[in-house]
Amino acid sequence: MSREILLQARDVSKSFGAVRVLHEVSFDVYRGEVLGILGPNGAGKTTLFNMISGDIKPSGGDIRLGEIALRGEPPFKRCRMGIGRTYQIPRPYSGMTTFENLLVAAAFGGGRSESDAYAFCAQVLTDCELADKANTSSGSLTLLDRKRLELARALASDPKLLLLDEIAGGLTEEESRSLVALVRRIRDRGVTIVWIEHVLHALMAVADRLMVLNFGEKIAEGLPQEVIANPEVKRVYMGVEA
Numbered sequence: 001m002s003r004e005i006l007l008q009a010r011d012v013s014k015s016f017g018a019v020r021v022l023h024e025v026s027f028d029v030y031r032g033e034v035l036g037i038l039g040p041n042g043a044g045k046t047t048l049f050n051m052i053s054g055d056i057k058p059s060g061g062d063i064r065l066g067e068i069a070l071r072g073e074p075p076f077k078r079c080r081m082g083i084g085r086t087y088q089i090p091r092p093y094s095g096m097t098t099f100e101n102l103l104v105a106a107a108f109g110g111g112r113s114e115s116d117a118y119a120f121c122a123q124v125l126t127d128c129e130l131a132d133k134a135n136t137s138s139g140s141l142t143l144l145d146r147k148r149l150e151l152a153r154a155l156a157s158d159p160k161l162l163l164l165d166e167i168a169g170g171l172t173e174e175e176s177r178s179l180v181a182l183v184r185r186i187r188d189r190g191v192t193i194v195w196i197e198h199v200l201h202a203l204m205a206v207a208d209r210l211m212v213l214n215f216g217e218k219i220a221e222g223l224p225q226e227v228i229a230n231p232e233v234k235r236v237y238m239g240v241e242a
């Protein structure tokens, strides 16, 4: 059975001035999967997300969502086309409640009417285990709940592709297990996920495939157990000599 490609990246490159950050990276994301992205600090992972979400423009190459070329589409349009993302450092509107943060995302990111946004956001809050924090100021949430809110804000735009950037960082093992369970539930509802993460056990618990970047180049891609057993991956990422 052939799998449907939801996102396709071909020869994507990025340089900042003379500094080459990504070099001709190509990969596919299949509908319904969780693709994990690993790589040392500075490998170009977030830069790749920034080009998928439209925050920055590639220096070369093409990215497609389904059949649609994303080149030239601004971030808000990509969001309405179904690309949601989280940021490494969550920056909710700290003067607003958790629920108000979601309403903003659903109205502006997802283009929902006010009446529709209320019911939708209430469901997202429940799904993300934040229902009891609906009226809490987002600035006073714990780290785990700030991460849940970051995820919930991305979900409030009702994405078909969700880009997660290091959402497990800084959490205890138990907290990251709870986040993994949440990511799994989101996947089970049919959302395709690409997850950049340094917390390997979190990624291994949910990723269907892994891709590894090093110095802006793809060095491995495949089933998680195969990828982490790859000698080059062990050397560059885990510091293990073969």
Ligand SMILES: Nc1ncnc2c1ncn2[C@@H]1O[C@H](COP(=O)(O)OP(=O)(O)OP(=O)(O)O)[C@@H](O)[C@H]1O
Residues within 6 Å of the ligand: 016, 019, 021, 039, 040, 041, 042, 043, 044, 045, 046, 047, 048
């Ligand atoms: N706007 C920018 N201008 C100049 N250099 C940049 C810019 N954005 C990123 N870089 C550089 O590009 C490289 C890749 O950064 P990026 O954030 O994509 O790495 P990363 O793999 O996500 O790392 P980490 O795991 O630490 O988050 C780094 O050397 C970074 O300093």
